[in-house]
Amino acid sequence: MSRIVLLEERCKGCLLCTTVCPRNILRKSERFNHQGYQVVEAGDNAAECTGCAACAVICPDVVIRVFRTRKARDGRGGDA
Amino acid sequence: MTMTEDLLAPRPDEELVFDANPVQADRITHYCPGCHHGIAHRLVTEVLHEMGVAPQTILVASVGCATFTYDYMLVDSVEAPHGRASAVATGVKRARPDRIVYAYQGDGDMGSIGLAEALHAANRGERITVIFVNNTVYGMTGGQMAPTTLLGQKTTTTPKGRNMATEGAPLRMSELMAQLDGVIYAERCALNTVRNIRAAKKAIRKAFEVQRAGLGYSFVELLSGCPTNWHMDPVAANERIGKDMIPVFPLGVYKDATGGRPDGAAKEADHE
Ligand SMILES: Cc1ncc(C[n+]2csc(CCOP(=O)(O)OP(=O)(O)O)c2C)c(N)n1
Ligand code: SF4
Ligand code: SF4
Secondary structure (H helix, E strand, O other), X not given: OOEEEEOHHHOOOOOHHHHOOOOOOEEEEEXXXXXXXXXXXXXXXXXXXXXXXXXXXXXXXXXXXXXXXXXXXXXXXXXX | OOHHHHHOOOOOOEEEEEOOOOOEOOOOOOOOOOOOHHHHHHHHHHHHHHHOOHHHEEEEEOOOHHHHHHHHEOOEEEEOOOOOHXXXXXXXXXXXXXXXXXXXXXXXXXXXXXXXXXXXXHHOOOOOEEEEEEOOEEOOOOOEEOOOOOEOOOOOOOOOOEOHHHHOOOOOHHHHHHOOOOEEEEEEEEOOOHHHHHHHHHHHHHHHHHHHOOOOEEEEEEEOOOHHXXXXXXXXXXXXXXXXXXXXXXXXXXXXXXXXXXXXXXOOOXXX
């Protein structure tokens, strides 16, 4: 699996990232940050992340970091 | 290490494929949620970083919501009076021809109060790059009509919608630029989809490569959302760009007089 890290304090809750994730991982959370915005979170299916970085590309506020898992060279494991 | 720092370290089997770039200040912006100035700032700073030219670059900021661009892009900068960024950039570039000089202007700033300065700088073929953010309104001052406002669009100064008979039709800057002999490169992009954002980055790269090679004036128009003054939520504002703006402002390369120069510049973009 690949993964994302959300720097929640930067998020403005615009939800643009939720519209582009091919696996619908991102969703509105129940939390507010210190800016007063209701932030997004990765949902229960976070492990389906492909590392495509679409969410990070559309985010106007540089909230998201994307880590892509390298394909295992030995053919065992690694599904990115 | 805090938990976030821990999460931010790539594990042995991982590659960090998206990170902040060091030319963009690590600072929360004053822009509204979903405002595309944020995307435009990221693309410009990524390009300057990837070209390795940030220390030799001078930004000329304009007046509008993006006035504080100089706080967000870590390059030397000058703030121009409203509409005069292309004129100030002319002076900066002529005084320091060894520098990469660019203006970042909104559609009110460049297409309205500063239209004369903008067109003449382009027509003279000043060796500058202009990033033009077209969001169809005056954002900072509360959503008045801009020259780019769409017909029928309601703004505070066109409460019944822009009317061709009284306010004229939307001004198409990329098409105007393409008519001027001094312009080497002009492209219109949009910031509404992942694909269009990637194409916009290639266009910005190309524009700066044109300047680095000393070829002349380069221009990139970015169709951008202003959810606040469109009175829409950010997701609906993004949809409006594809549905209402792109048909009036078609995407594409309007002028490319580079003749294939400079070698290695980004290839033609791939819009949606
Ligand atoms: C000489 C002068 N006239 C008018 C203004 C008021 N003013 C500030 S920003 C602005 C329009 C900005 O609109 P735009 O360039 O579209 O940028 P946006 O805010 O939409 O990003 C105006 C008219 C000013 N600051 N100076
Ligand atoms: S696009 Fe960015 S700012 Fe907007 S909700 Fe997603 S993470 Fe937050
Ligand atoms: S008013 Fe419009 S252009 Fe200005 S910061 Fe808000 S969304 Fe962006």
